[in-house]
Amino acid sequence: xxxxxxxxxxxxxxxxxxxxxxxxxxxxxxxxxxxxxxxxxxxxxxxxxxxxxxxxxxxxxxxxxxxxxxxxxxxxxxxxxxxxxxxxxxxxxxxxxxxxxxxxxxxxxxxxxxxxxxxxxxxxxxxxxxxxxxxxxxxxxxxxxxxxxxxxxxxxxxxxxxxxxxxxxxxxxxxxxxxxxxxxxxxxxxxxxxxxxxxxxxxxxxxxxxxxxxxxxxxxxxxxxxxxxxxxxxxxxxxxxxxxxxxxxxxxxxxxxxxxxxxxxxxxxxxxxxxxxxxxxxxxxxxxxxxxxxxxxxxxxxxxxxxxxxxxxxxxxx
Numbered sequence: 001x002x003x004x005x006x007x008x009x010x011x012x013x014x015x016x017x018x019x020x021x022x023x024x025x026x027x028x029x030x031x032x033x034x035x036x037x038x039x040x041x042x043x044x045x046x047x048x049x050x051x052x053x054x055x056x057x058x059x060x061x062x063x064x065x066x067x068x069x070x071x072x073x074x075x076x077x078x079x080x081x082x083x084x085x086x087x088x089x090x091x092x093x094x095x096x097x098x099x100x101x102x103x104x105x106x107x108x109x110x111x112x113x114x115x116x117x118x119x120x121x122x123x124x125x126x127x128x129x130x131x132x133x134x135x136x137x138x139x140x141x142x143x144x145x146x147x148x149x150x151x152x153x154x155x156x157x158x159x160x161x162x163x164x165x166x167x168x169x170x171x172x173x174x175x176x177x178x179x180x181x182x183x184x185x186x187x188x189x190x191x192x193x194x195x196x197x198x199x200x201x202x203x204x205x206x207x208x209x210x211x212x213x214x215x216x217x218x219x220x221x222x223x224x225x226x227x228x229x230x231x232x233x234x235x236x237x238x239x240x241x242x243x244x245x246x247x248x249x250x251x252x253x254x255x256x257x258x259x260x261x262x263x264x265x266x267x268x269x270x271x272x273x274x275x276x277x278x279x280x281x282x283x284x285x286x287x288x289x290x291x292x293x294x295x296x297x298x299x300x301x302x303x304x305x306x307x308x309x310x311x312x313x314x315x316x317x318x
Contacts, residue, residue, distance in 0.1 A: 019081075022077070022078070022081055023081060023084075023085070023095065026038075026078075026081050026082055026085050027085065030082075030085060030086075030089065038082070039234070040230075040233040040234050040235060041082065041086075041233065041234075042086065042232050042233065042234060043083055043086055043087070044232035044241075045230070045231075045232035045233055046079060046082060046083060046086075049079055050076070050079045050080075050083070053072065053075040053076045053078075053079055054076055056072045056075070057069065057072035057073055057075070057076050059072075060072045060073075081095075084098060108140065108144065108145070109136075109140050109141075111136075111140075112126045112127055112133070112136070153173050153174075153177065154170055154173055154174070156173065157169040157170050157173060162270075163255075164255075164259065164269055164270055164273065165270050167255070167256050167259040167269075168259050168262075168263060168268070168269055168270065171259065171260055171263055172263070175263075181260065181264065184261075184264045184265065187257070187260050187261045187264050188261060190257045190260070190261075191254065191257045191258060191261055193257075194250065194253045194254040194257045195254055197250045197253065198247070198250045198251055198253075198254055200250075201243070201246050201247040201249075201250040201251075202247060204243045204246065204247070205240070205243045205244055205247050207243075208237075208239050208240045208243045209240065212237065212240065231243075231244035231245075232244070279318075282313070282318045283310055283313040283314065283318050284310075286309065286312075286313040286316075286318055287306050287309040287310050287313060290309040290312075291305065291306065291309065
């Protein structure tokens with residue numbers, strides 16, 4: 001069956017109208033007089049929420065909960081829209097440019113669907129399986145888009161993998177070519193070395209925060225008037241951003257070294273972390289239930305009570 005030609009309707013579809021409304025709300029939130037939190041955010045500061053919302057979406061899909069998935073996918077779309085708007089504000093590119101580029105790429109890489117696709121020059125017949133479509137996709141990337149091919153064996157590890165899994169796979173690829181630690185004790189020492197560098201980076205961040213606080217005091221700025229100096233927000237000084245980025249890098253090195261340590265110990269870090277997450281979930285849930293049953297608030301003032309129930313959860317094998 002021949003697919004229908006691509007339509008360019010002038011009237012907005014319900015989906016397009018809904019996105020237009022969302023974009024207008026984001027514009028108002030970022031405008032003067034809008035939401036203080038939204039106005040403070042930058043692409044760097046939104047990275048964390050984008051990752052969190054993406055994983056929450058994955059969980060909702062895995063649970064086969066359509067209502068939950070609808071909410072979480074919407075949150076991902078909000079983050080994407082905020083990022084589009086930020087780059088457009090800065091003059092880097094417009095939202096329309098980004099969406100049109102994506103649409104053009106989809107048409108180009110699906111010549112078996114769109115007759116007007118420039119990818120037709122690389123098409124070798126009509127693919128009838130998903131595997132054949134992916135092979136054609138790669139051919140279009142190389143011959144039509146002139147994408148650079150693999151320059152290293154590490155390119156065989158997809159960049160879209162979750163970071164923990166990708167670290168494990170990258171290390172295995174290198175190890176298969178002999179680039180690896182020879183002793184577990186050496187890997188352990190590397191973890192210690194990276195932790196020491198994290199401590200140094202933490203000190204640098206603390207010093208910059210203290211300097212900012214002292215500057216506010218010298219200018220006699222009331223505490224209630226001091227804006228947020230969280231890293232990567234619009235009010236954060238460049239030196240604090242630089243120090244926080246360095247801390248981020250050093251903590252990343254620790255995580256990478258720990259993945260290496262797990263691999264050398266014969267442990268899959270993805271599975272190990274999954275088990276740790278589930279264990280924490282079981283034990284904390286027990287603590288929460290016991291505190292509620294005894295009428296004890298769950299707060300820092302009652303940490304001793306929470307610790308006692310945590311120890312009981314461990315004793316019960318939770």
